[in-house]
Amino acid sequence: MTFDDLKARAASTDNIADLFISEPDRLSRMAHRIGPIRADFSKQRVSLDDLEALLALADAKHVKEWRAKLFAGEPINVSEGRAVMHTALRGVGGEAVADEVTAMRARIAVFSNDIRASGKFDDIVHIGIGGSDLGPRLVADGFAATLTASPRLHFANNVDGASVNDALAGLDPKRTLVIVVSKSFGTQETKMNAESVRDWLAQAGCSPRDHVLAVSANRDRAIAFGIHSDNIFDFWDWVGGRYSVWSAVGLSLAIAYGPDAFSQMLDGAAAMDRHFRDAPLKQNIPVLMALIGVWNRNALGYDSLAVIPYSRRLRKFSAFLQQLEMESNGKSFGRDGKPAGLTCPVIWGDEGTNGQHAFFQWLHQGTGPNGRGGAPVDFVAVLADHEGRPEHHRALLANCFAQSKALMMGKSEAVVRKENSDRADIDSLAPQKMFPGNRPSTTLTLDELTPSAIGYLIALYEHKAFVQGVLWGVNSFDQWGVELGKVLADTILTELERREIGDHDPSTKALIRLAC
Numbered sequence: 001m002t003f004d005d006l007k008a009r010a011a012s013t014d015n016i017a018d019l020f021i022s023e024p025d026r027l028s029r030m031a032h033r034i035g036p037i038r039a040d041f042s043k044q045r046v047s048l049d050d051l052e053a054l055l056a057l058a059d060a061k062h063v064k065e066w067r068a069k070l071f072a073g074e075p076i077n078v079s080e081g082r083a084v085m086h087t088a089l090r091g092v093g094g095e096a097v098a099d100e101v102t103a104m105r106a107r108i109a110v111f112s113n114d115i116r117a118s119g120k121f122d123d124i125v126h127i128g129i130g131g132s133d134l135g136p137r138l139v140a141d142g143f144a145a146t147l148t149a150s151p152r153l154h155f156a157n158n159v160d161g162a163s164v165n166d167a168l169a170g171l172d173p174k175r176t177l178v179i180v181v182s183k184s185f186g187t188q189e190t191k192m193n194a195e196s197v198r199d200w201l202a203q204a205g206c207s208p209r210d211h212v213l214a215v216s217a218n219r220d221r222a223i224a225f226g227i228h229s230d231n232i233f234d235f236w237d238w239v240g241g242r243y244s245v246w247s248a249v250g251l252s253l254a255i256a257y258g259p260d261a262f263s264q265m266l267d268g269a270a271a272m273d274r275h276f277r278d279a280p281l282k283q284n285i286p287v288l289m290a291l292i293g294v295w296n297r298n299a300l301g302y303d304s305l306a307v308i309p310y311s312r313r314l315r316k317f318s319a320f321l322q323q324l325e326m327e328s329n330g331k332s333f334g335r336d337g338k339p340a341g342l343t344c345p346v347i348w349g350d351e352g353t354n355g356q357h358a359f360f361q362w363l364h365q366g367t368g369p370n371g372r373g374g375a376p377v378d379f380v381a382v383l384a385d386h387e388g389r390p391e392h393h394r395a396l397l398a399n400c401f402a403q404s405k406a407l408m409m410g411k412s413e414a415v416v417r418k419e420n421s422d423r424a425d426i427d428s429l430a431p432q433k434m435f436p437g438n439r440p441s442t443t444l445t446l447d448e449l450t451p452s453a454i455g456y457l458i459a460l461y462e463h464k465a466f467v468q469g470v471l472w473g474v475n476s477f478d479q480w481g482v483e484l485g486k487v488l489a490d491t492i493l494t495e496l497e498r499r500e501i502g503d504h505d506p507s508t509k510a511l512i513r514l515a516c
């Protein structure tokens with residue numbers, strides 16, 4: 001089975017709505033549950049036979065073998081010679097590091113409880129960017145569905161001074177704990193924000209020893225930066241930044257929401273790990289999600305995926321997934337150095353229902369590179385109401401379910417003509433008011449937005465990204481594509497500081513001149 005075979009199959013793919021008629025057991029075969037998550041793939045434009053072909057592709061691309069390598073802790077990040085063991089942080093696989101992980105989890109729990117019991121801090125400022133920021137921010141919002149942060153949690157990520165200013169606004173330095181999170185401890189934004197916050201503390205006479213912690217895989221750099229060695233929480237080079245929320249990178253979550261919530265999240269992720277490791281591929285939710293994503297990308301030719309959480313508490317989910325999926329699989333060349341073909345689509349989205357009043361027009365009627373229009377959608381909904389407003393919650397869910405139905409069913413030109421038969425301009429109006437339908441989506445429902453369910457959800461997409469990396473033949477665990485801009489930014493920063501314009505193209509020179 002090859003991508004070309006899939007493309008040939010897709011050329012004759014049916015209408016989704018018709019598939020429910022020709023495949024009476026479609027829903028039961030395409031909706032699967034694990035723990036609090038139910039994944040309904042039945043509104044995808046893929047027949048059960050197509051799914052068999054996709055499972056054959058998984059075999060042809062050795063998904064099971066790669067999955068075994070992942071859990072065995074083999075160095076599958078070949079370009080950096082590293083193992084990939086974020087599942088070991090949840091206690092699944094990576095036995096070689098189990099003791100270190102257990103010790104770190106215990107240290108996080110004891111430390112978090114001590115800080116919470118001490119009552120010394122009202123606020124935590126978490127400084128970090130990319131993988132050292134997106135996961136903790138997503139989870140902090142998610143935990144707020146069922147828990148209250150105490151101390152309160154603030155984030156400074158961007159090098160834009162507004163980021164650190166917003167994070168510190170109204171805070172009392174004497175009652176603030178600062179956690180600097182950087183795997184490399186070499187990231188410009190994080191170091192600059194940490195310096196600014198250190199100055200802010202110093203002006204109030206607060207010592208870094210009492211107020212600043214670091215989380216890093218590079219202890220030496222953290223010490224060189226001036227962090228006391230007792231205040232450093234380590235993590236390891238086998239944890240990729242975008243897979244690191246399960247490590248001490250989540251320390252601020254454990255302090256603010258309690259170590260029990262943090263552990264429950266890890267346990268939820270572990271349950272998803274075991275499902276991914278053990279379930280047959282045809283019932284394996286991350287595998288099916290990955291295969292359907294590849295179908296949409298490589299067979300149907302979609303170039304983006306919209307992820308729409310119908311949950312305000314998950315509104316950062318698409319931003320989180322942009323790093324998880326696009327940094328993992330946004331690559332042109334495979335592990336073998338050969339062109340990889342079409343890989344990761346653009347991931348984008350916003351919370352529902354807000355998006356309905358903005359870009360959903362495009363999802364329903366917009367054009368696309370494949371002539372099919374729009375983009376596939378992952379809808380994510382939480383069944384329980386955590387806000388004590390059942391009428392709002394029913395409306396939220398009604399909108400979510402209505403959108404996936406509308407995308408699939410559309411509204412024919414004939415119906416539009418009937419409804420507007422009195423209009424003289426019906427010939428020009430009808431095509432504008434009709435909905436083509438047959439637009440694919442997946443609906444994920446979570447019973448409740450508990451810490452455990454959040455663990456399940458994030459781990460689901462981690463494994464999806466892993467499987468897609470295997471199918472596309474890329475190394476999902478490096479990110480060389482972010483380096484060039486960083487190096488150039490350093491050069492240009494020096495020029496801005498010295499007011500000296502170096503050797504650049506005319507456009508870049510003109511921009512530097514404007515800022516000098």
Ligand SMILES: O=P(O)(O)OC[C@H]1O[C@H](O)[C@H](O)[C@@H](O)[C@@H]1O
Pocket residue numbers: 129130131132181182183184185186187190241242327479482
């Ligand atoms: O945690 P750090 O070392 O500070 O890295 C922060 C982020 O910056 C890098 O440029 C990478 O693109 C990300 O993968 C990483 O998560």
